[in-house]
Structure formats: structure tokens, C-alpha cells
Amino acid sequence: VSNLAKNSYHHGRLREALLAAALDLVREQGATALSLREVARRAGVSHAAPAHHFGDKAGMLTALAVEGFRRFDEALRTGAARGGSDGMRSFAFTGLAYVMFAAEHRAYFEVMFRPELLRRDDPELVQVSIGAYSVLLDCARASFPTPPSDDELAVRATRGWSEVHGLATLWLDGNLRQYSDLSALEALARKMLGLDKEDG
Amino acid sequence: VSNLAKNSYHHGRLREALLAAALDLVREQGATALSLREVARRAGVSHAAPAHHFGDKAGMLTALAVEGFRRFDEALRTGAARGGSDGMRSFAFTGLAYVMFAAEHRAYFEVMFRPELLRRDDPELVQVSIGAYSVLLDCARASFPTPPSDDELAVRATRGWSEVHGLATLWLDGNLRQYSDLSALEALARKMLGLDKEDG
DNA sequence: TGTACATCAGTGAACGCGCGTTCACTGATGTAC
DNA sequence: TGTACATCAGTGAACGCGCGTTCACTGATGTAC
Numbered sequence: 001v002s003n004l005a006k007n008s009y010h011h012g013r014l015r016e017a018l019l020a021a022a023l024d025l026v027r028e029q030g031a032t033a034l035s036l037r038e039v040a041r042r043a044g045v046s047h048a049a050p051a052h053h054f055g056d057k058a059g060m061l062t063a064l065a066v067e068g069f070r071r072f073d074e075a076l077r078t079g080a081a082r083g084g085s086d087g088m089r090s091f092a093f094t095g096l097a098y099v100m101f102a103a104e105h106r107a108y109f110e111v112m113f114r115p116e117l118l119r120r121d122d123p124e125l126v127q128v129s130i131g132a133y134s135v136l137l138d139c140a141r142a143s144f145p146t147p148p149s150d151d152e153l154a155v156r157a158t159r160g161w162s163e164v165h166g167l168a169t170l171w172l173d174g175n176l177r178q179y180s181d182l183s184a185l186e187a188l189a190r191k192m193l194g195l196d197k198e199d200g
Numbered sequence: 201v202s203n204l205a206k207n208s209y210h211h212g213r214l215r216e217a218l219l220a221a222a223l224d225l226v227r228e229q230g231a232t233a234l235s236l237r238e239v240a241r242r243a244g245v246s247h248a249a250p251a252h253h254f255g256d257k258a259g260m261l262t263a264l265a266v267e268g269f270r271r272f273d274e275a276l277r278t279g280a281a282r283g284g285s286d287g288m289r290s291f292a293f294t295g296l297a298y299v300m301f302a303a304e305h306r307a308y309f310e311v312m313f314r315p316e317l318l319r320r321d322d323p324e325l326v327q328v329s330i331g332a333y334s335v336l337l338d339c340a341r342a343s344f345p346t347p348p349s350d351d352e353l354a355v356r357a358t359r360g361w362s363e364v365h366g367l368a369t370l371w372l373d374g375n376l377r378q379y380s381d382l383s384a385l386e387a388l389a390r391k392m393l394g395l396d397k398e399d400g
Numbered sequence: 401t402g403t404a405c406a407t408c409a410g411t412g413a414a415c416g417c418g419c420g421t422t423c424a425c426t427g428a429t430g431t432a433c
Numbered sequence: 434t435g436t437a438c439a440t441c442a443g444t445g446a447a448c449g450c451g452c453g454t455t456c457a458c459t460g461a462t463g464t465a466c
Contacts, residue, residue, distance in 0.1 A: 009460050010409055032232045037452060046411045051454080053409095115374045151391075158376070159363065159392045166366025167358070174315045176358070191351075192359045209427050210442055237419060246444045251421080253442090404465085411459070419450080426444070432437085 015053050017043045019067065022060055027107040031061060031117055061111050062119045068108030069128040075101045076135045087142035092193040094139045095164040099189045102168035103182055109168065136161060167192065215253050217243045219267065222260055227307035231261060231317055261311050262319045268308030269328040275301045276335045287342035292393040294339045295364040299389045302368035303382055309368065336361060367392065 011017065021042035025034055034057060037047040054060040079097025083090025102109040111117070118125060140157035141148065148156070170176050171185055179185050190196065211217065221242035225234055234257060237247045254260040279297025283290025302309040311317070318325060340357035341348065348356070370376050371385055379385050390396065 009411090010462075014409080030232065032230065035452065047452095048412075048454085048456095049410055056453085113370070113373055113375055155388070155391045158367070158388065162366035162370060162392070163359065163363045164366070165370055166362035166364070169369050170313070170362060170365055173313055175313055188355070188358065191355045192362070209444090210429080214442080235419065247419095248421085248423095248445080249443055256420085402466100405463105406465100407461105407463080409459100409461080411457105413456095413458105415453105415455080417452080419452095420448105422448080423446095424444105425446105426442100428440105428442080430438105430440080432439100433435100 011045065014043065014045060014049065018045075018050055018053060018060070019063060022064055023107045026064070026111060031107075031110050031114055034061065036060065058117065058119050061117050062122050062125055064108065065111045065118055066122070066124045066128055068105065068112045069125070069132050071105065071108065072101055072112065073128065073132045073135060076132065076139075080135065080139050087139075087144070089195075091139045091143040091160060092195050094135065095160055095193050096186070096189050096195060098164040099168050099171075100182075100186060102165075103171060103185055106172055109172070113165075163192065164189070211245065214243065214245060214249065218245075218250055218253060218260070219263060222264055223307045226264070226311060231307075231310050231314055234261065236260065258317065258319050261317050262322050262325055264308065265311045265318055266322070266324045266328055268305065268312045269325070269332050271305065271308065272301055272312065273328065273332045273335060276332065280335065280339050287339075287344070289395075291339045291343040291360060292395050294336065295360055295393050296386070296389050296395060298364040299368050299371075300382075300386060302365075303371060303385055306372050309372070313365075363392065364389070 018039055021039045022034060024042065025038060036050045036054075036057060039060070040047045040050050043049075050060060054063060075097050076094050079094045080090050082093040082097075112129075120126075137153070137157050140160055141153055143156065144152070167176075167185075167189060171179065176185075176188075179188050190199070218239055221239045222234060224242065225238060236250045236254075236257060239260070240247045240250050243249075250260060254263060275297050276294050279293045279295075280290050282293040282297075312329075320326075337353070337357050340360055341353055343356065344352070367376075367385075367389060371379065376385075376388075379388050
């Protein structure tokens with residue numbers, strides 16, 4: 001299918017191609033600037049084609065967010081595993097993974113956390129975002145020496161989330177210009193999270 | 201000037217009226233959706249009028265951001281004062297003030313921290329944003345029992361900033377739907393910052 | 401193996417809309433004398 | 434006190450543009466027989 005179909009009437013992989021173009025566009029211009037016509041143009045296809053696959057802009061962004069959450073989930077789990085059996089370290093490494101994912105995949109990250117641009121009740125989206133949240137919650141729980149109350153857990157999880165989400169957001173929006181590149185950001189995040197450079 | 205001028209050819213307070221309309225529009229639709237024509241429409245004035253006062257969209261948003269930083273600065277100082285002479289408490293109350301300002305003035309907040317939409321080098325903007333940042337830095341410094349190194353200070357200030365900025369951003373973007381209103385948010389922020397409810 | 405037909409992906413012209421920008425203008429205000 | 438003139442705030446028509454949406458269509462694919 002893939003190569004043979006490329007020059008024919010049917011694209012064969014148009015859905016993937018549209019998503020890739022959309023991701024580029026979000027990276028360059030932001031999620032609210034996404035236009036279906038521009039996406040189609042970049043994918044080399046008629047301007048009405050995206051509607052076939054996604055319905056409208058929210059549908060396209062939702063598909064992007066779902067894909068983003070899948071990768072995010074994996075990145076967080078990999079981060080958590082770096083901490084080994086030490087709950088506190090595991091929590092910190094998950095936070096580091098959060099920040100680095102946001103910086104390295106800014107387009108996914110932006111779309112994922114702007115639910116008002118998405119189809120909130122899309123079943124795939126609901127499932128995959130709950131999945132990612134549960135990683136965070138599990139890590140936060142494991143960071144307590146003894147089982148915490150629901151309230152203690154919620155506060156610690158939300159504080160940890162806020163800390164890394166805030167750092168990522170400030171950096172992405174250009175409010176931390178002293179930390180100009182990825183490695184400066186990583187060094188800062190490690191210090192904030194209590195992870196030495198030689199650590200992990 | 202004010203009332204007499206209202207029905208005449210010259211508005212008299214058009215600049216303020218435009219800014220007020222722009223603030224409403226940002227609150228309703230977000231900063232990137234701001235359109236000069238819609239602002240003019242809401243201010244009851246011809247669509248070309250805003251250009252006289254602000255040049256373009258970035259100029260208008262910059263004026264909004266400057267005003268926002270002025271109010272923000274005041275809110276942070278008031279917060280810091282609530283902590284009295286206890287540096288740690290003062291830092292925490294400043295954080296609480298940060299979160300509540302963001303929630304209560306979401307339009308200002310959004311514009312202030314999206315420098316890519318602004319005229320970065322506008323002298324007023326530079327001055328006023330440096331001012332607000334220095335409040336944060338002073339508070340962070342005062343939260344150390346003994347004078348910190350530059351690096352220690354930078355890390356603590358950025359961590360504190362990230363924590364409250366992240367909480368505010370997550371809440372504003374609709375990612376903390378369990379905490380539905382302002383008072384739920386305030387209670388959460390207090391717990392995160394180690395401020396009891398009866399405290400302060 | 402061949403033919404008919406349904407299905408589906410993608411096309412392209414057309415529509416109405418809101419936008420930013422330009423520009424010659426008009427009406428009020430303030431200043432010089 | 435009065436007149437002339439410069440300045441400035443705001444007007445409104447016009448422009449070209451990109452957008453989302455609609456709709457009858459066309460071309461390829463897959464399935465039934």
C-alpha cells in the first residue's frame with residue numbers, strides 16, 4: 001500500500017500524514033492557530049480532505065492529544081523506573097521525565113493540556129488521560145513511607161504535578177530565558193527535584 | 201471631559217474603553233483570539249480606531265500586560281506583607297497571592313506570561329515585569345535562614361514560582377476540575393504551601 | 401477468471417464571513433496672534 | 434474677545450486574504466456472484 005499508493009488518487013496513509021502536518025503546525029504556531037486548510041496544504045491534499053478523517057478542528061486536535069498521551073504515558077513510566085524501588089526518587093524522576101517530555105514534544109504537550117480545545121468526552125482521550133494521571137498518582141503514593149490519607153495523597157500529587165507543569169509551562173512560554181536550551185532546563189529541573197547531575 | 205464628551209465625536213476615554221473591552225475579550229476567548237475589530241465593536245467605535253492608540257494587536261496586548269503587571273505587583277506585595285517578619289511564611293503567602301491573582305484576573309494573567317504575543321522590548325513592560333520578578337526574588341531570599349548562594353536562591357525562587365504558576369495554569373486550563381471554584385482552589389493552594397486555613 | 405456494484409477516500413468549485421490594513425476624510429480641540 | 438490654523442481623534446469605504454463548510458463529483462478498492 002504505502003509506496004505504490006502514494007501517487008494515486010488514494011493516499012493510503014493520509015490520516016497519519018495529516019496528523020504529522022498538524023503536529024508541525026501546532027509546534028510552529030500554537031494549537032489555536034491550527035487551520036484545517038493549512039494542514040491539508042502541507043499534506044499535499046485537497047482542503048476538504050481533513051474533514052473526512054477528523055470532522056473538525058477539535059477532532060483533529062483530539063487525535064493529536066491521544067497520540068501525545070500515549071507517548072507521555074510511556075515516558076513517565078520509563079522515568080519512574082529509573083528511580084528503582086526508592087519511592088521518593090521514583091517520584092522525582094517521573095517529574096524530570098514530565099518536564100523533558102514537555103520540552104521535547106511541545107506540540108503534543110500543548111494540545112494535551114488544553115481540554116477546552118478538545119472533545120473532552122472522546123472515549124480514547126478519556127482512557128489515555130486517566131492512564132497518564134494514574135502514573136502520577138501511583139508515584140506520589142509510593143513516595144510516602146507509610147500509606148497516606150486520600151487528602152495527603154491528593155495534595156502531594158497536585159503539588160508535584162504543579163511544580164513540573166509550572167516549570168515546563170514557564171520554559172515553553174519563554175519566561176525562563178536564562179535557561180536557554182534543553183540541557184540548561186534539565187540541570188535546573190534536577191536541582192529543583194533534588195536529583196544530582198551524576199545521579200540516575 | 202468624561203460625560204460631556206461621551207456622545208460627541210471624540211470619545212475622551214477611548215483608550216481605557218478599548219482596554220476594558222480587550223480584557224473582556226481575552227477572558228472570553230483567549231489572547232490569541234483577540235481581534236482589533238471585535239474590540240472596536242464592543243467599545244462602540246469604528247474598526248480602525250484601535251490602530252490610533254495601539255498600532256496593532258501586540259501593542260494592545262502589551263498595554264494590557266503592563267496594567268496587569270502593575271496590579272500583580274501590588275497583589276504580591278500585599279501577600280508578602282501578610283507573612284510578617286517570618287520569611288518562610290511570607291514566601292508562602294506571596295505564592296498564595298500569585299495563585300489567587302491568576303484565578304481572579306485570568307485575562308491579565310494569560311497575557312502577562314505569553315511574551316511571544318507582546319512587544320518584548322517595550323520599556324514600560326520591561327520595567328514592570330522586572331519589578332514583579334524582584335518581589336518574588338526578594339521573598340525567596342528572605343525565606344533562607346542565612347544568605348543563600350546565587351544558585352541556591354535561583355533554584356528556590358524558580359521552584360516556588362513553578363509550583364504556583366503550575367497550579368494556576370492547570371486550574372485555569374481546566375485540568376483540575378475536582379477543584380471547581382475559587383474557594384476550593386484557595387484551600388488546595390494553602391495546603392500545598394503549608395498554610396493552614398485559620399492561618400493568616 | 402470476469403463482471404457488476406457498493407463503498408469509501410479524496411476533489412474542487414462555490415458560498416459567506418471576519419479579519420488587518422490602507423487612506424482620504426471629517427469633526428473637535430487647542431494654540432497663536 | 435475673535436479669528437485662523439495646526440493638530441489630533443475617530444470615520445467609513447475599499448482592498449485582498451484565509452478560513453470553515455457544503456456539495457455534487459470522481460476515481461480506486463473491495464466484495465458478491
